Amino acid sequence: MHFFPGITPEQWQDWRWQRANSLTSLEELQQRLxxxxxxxxxxxxxxxxxxxxxxxxxxxxxxxxxxxxxILRQCLPDPAELQDGPGExxxxxxxxxxxxxxxxxxxxxxxxxxxGNYCAVHCRHCMRKRHWGLDMGSxxxxxxxxxxxxxxxxxxxxxxxxxxxxxxxxxxxVLAEIIAEFSAVxxxxxxxxxxxxxxxxxxRLEPDxxxxxxxxxxxxxxxxxxxxxxxxPEAARAADNLLRAGIPVVNxxxxxxxxxxxxxxxxxxxxxxxxxxxxxxxxxxxxxxxGTMHFRTGVEKGLELLDALRGRISGLALxxxxxxxxxxxxxxxxxxxxxxxxxxxxxxxxxxxxxxAVPYF
Ligand SMILES: *Cc1c(COP(=O)(O)O)cnc(C)c1O
Ligand code: SF4
Numbered sequence: 324m325h326f327f328p329g330i331t332p333e334q335w336q337d338w339r340w341q342r343a344n345s346l347t348s349l350e351e352l353q354q355r356l357x358x359x360x361x362x363x364x365x366x367x368x369x370x371x372x373x374x375x376x377x378x379x380x381x382x383x384x385x386x387x388x389x390x391x392x393x394i395l396r397q398c399l400p401d402p403a404e405l406q407d408g409p410g411e412x413x414x415x416x417x418x419x420x421x422x423x424x425x426x427x428x429x430x431x432x433x434x435x436x437x438x439g440n441y442c443a444v445h446c447r448h449c450m451r452k453r454h455w456g457l458d459m460g461s462x463x464x465x466x467x468x469x470x471x472x473x474x475x476x477x478x479x480x481x482x483x484x485x486x487x488x489x490x491x492x493x494x495x496x497v498l499a500e501i502i503a504e505f506s507a508v509x510x511x512x513x514x515x516x517x518x519x520x521x522x523x524x525x526x527r528l529e530p531d532x533x534x535x536x537x538x539x540x541x542x543x544x545x546x547x548x549x550x551x552x553x554x555x556p557e558a559a560r561a562a563d564n565l566l567r568a569g570i571p572v573v574n575x576x577x578x579x580x581x582x583x584x585x586x587x588x589x590x591x592x593x594x595x596x597x598x599x600x601x602x603x604x605x606x607x608x609x610x611x612x613x614g615t616m617h618f619r620t621g622v623e624k625g626l627e628l629l630d631a632l633r634g635r636i637s638g639l640a641l642x643x644x645x646x647x648x649x650x651x652x653x654x655x656x657x658x659x660x661x662x663x664x665x666x667x668x669x670x671x672x673x674x675x676x677x678x679x680a681v682p683y684f
Contacts, residue, residue: 326355327379338526341378342443349375349400356395358388365402373452373614375400376445381523384552393550393582397446403617404447420651423473424466429651433482433515436470438462438490438501443524446547448577448618450610454488461497471504478510484545486517491527491536499535506539514540519547521572525561533568542570545604549576549583551591554599562599573604576642578625579618586631593632593640602639608646608657622646622657630659634676 327335327344334340346352349363349370377398384394420429427435439461440454449455462470474480483505490498505511516536520527521544536542544565548554565572574596576583583589593603606629609619625644633641645656663672663680670682 325383326385327383330379335380336526338524338529341380341524341526345376345378345443346382347374347376352377352382352399355382356385356388358390362390366400369400369402369404373400373404373447373455374445376442378443378524380526380557381444384555386552391581393588394552396582397448397549397579398444399447401447401617404614406617423469425462426470426473428473428477428480429653431479433484434474434477434480435484435486436462436501436505438485438487438493440488441492442487442489443492443520443527446519448579448609448615450612450615451488452612452614459488461493462501464500467497467501467504471508474505474508474511480508480510482513482515483511484515484517489518489520490516491518491520491532495532495535499538502536502539511540514542516542516544516570517546517575518544521546521558521561521565522548522553525555525557528561528564530564530568533564533570536565537568537570544570544572545575546572546601547576548574548592548596548601549579550588551595554592554595559599562601566600572599572601574601574642575605575607576603577607577609577618578620578628579609580620582618584620584624584628586628589628590632590636590640593642594636597637597640603642606642606644608644610647611649626657626659633659 346355349366352358352375353363375398381394381398385392386394390396390399420427422428425437427437429435440451440457440459445452445455474483485501502514505514536544562572576592578584583592596603606625608622608625609615611619629641629644643656644658645654647654661674663674665671666682668682670684672680672682675681
């Protein structure tokens with residue numbers, strides 16, 4: 324649906340126009356989408372706590388004025404965000420494993436650099452929504468140098484994740500500095516950008532900009548598609564520009580109740596990603612973050628979904644099902660259980676994708 328009449332294609336394709344015209348007002352969103360009059364009830368209070376922000380492009384993927392639309396649910400403030408029961412603002416304790424400002428070093432060979440808290444869209448399920456209200460600002464020159472210096476003294480570090488917020492919204496000069504400083508650390512072999520712009524503001528991934536991202540150590544980009552409807556021609560162009568610049572793209576989906584928690588919705592997303600040459604990397608079980616609990620399913624749900632898809636769609640399309648343990652204990656990957664036990668001959672019996680029990684010598 325196109326809710327922005329009178330806009331020229333040039334304006335629409337211009338990421339600066341998209342940024343400048345992003346919606347922050349519930350009333351404007353209601354008017355543009357012609358949402359039912361009573362649909363804003365209870366949403367204002369949520370908006371005070373967790374502000375609305377959405378690009379015209381992302382909003383244009385909404386197909387109906389039903390508030391259960393899978394795109395709309397990812398950007399429309401929901402009263403349930405305030406009613407959530409248990410759940411912590413920083414369930415992963417990122418703030419506790421930070422040796423220098425903005426750097427989270429949890430695993431032996433990779434560290435995470437948090438560039439700020441600006442995003443193109445405020446995704447309602449965001450695990451870092453505690454940051455939305457703060458003004459973290461862009462990393463300063465001395466913060467970038469301090470992070471690089473720390474990494475230089477940790478020879479076991481091989482990879483740095485550059486994430487946020489959205490690192491690709493930084494001014495190009497700052498981004499160029501981060502890429503240059505981190506690439507100058509001898510032991511750093513890989514830069515991994517984490518960005519949702521291919522989904523929320525794909526216009527930003529212009530060829531020149533992709534070449535900037537590729538200007539340092541070998542770069543990968545992890546993005547965050549959650550629904551097949553996000554796989555648009557614009558997203559395909561962004562993925563193609565990245566790939567042509569030499570940057571492989573992988574995807575991290577969050578399992579979201581009512582959005583992608585059926586075998587049909589999930590396989591449409593995963594197979595669509597392959598067509599865009601994006602490798603499904605993780606399917607994340609939602610973290611117990613305050614303000615997002617209503618999106619969570621049980622862990623069994625994710626296992627059930629993977630079990631339904633394994634063997635039936637390309638192995639390339641299957642992500643690892645993972646979640647973060649509390650208190651910064653790190654990520655865990657889970658697999659559907661396929662062992663049924665042993666037979667009298669002592670052979671292990673496996674359950675194949677079609678449910679057949681097969682002994683294996
Ligand atoms: C998820 C995460 C990583 C990256 O883990 P991978 O399994 O390599 O994707 C690194 N550091 C932190 C703090 C993380 O949360
Ligand atoms: S783009 Fe990522 S960090 Fe930003 S609001 Fe969405 S989920 Fe959160």
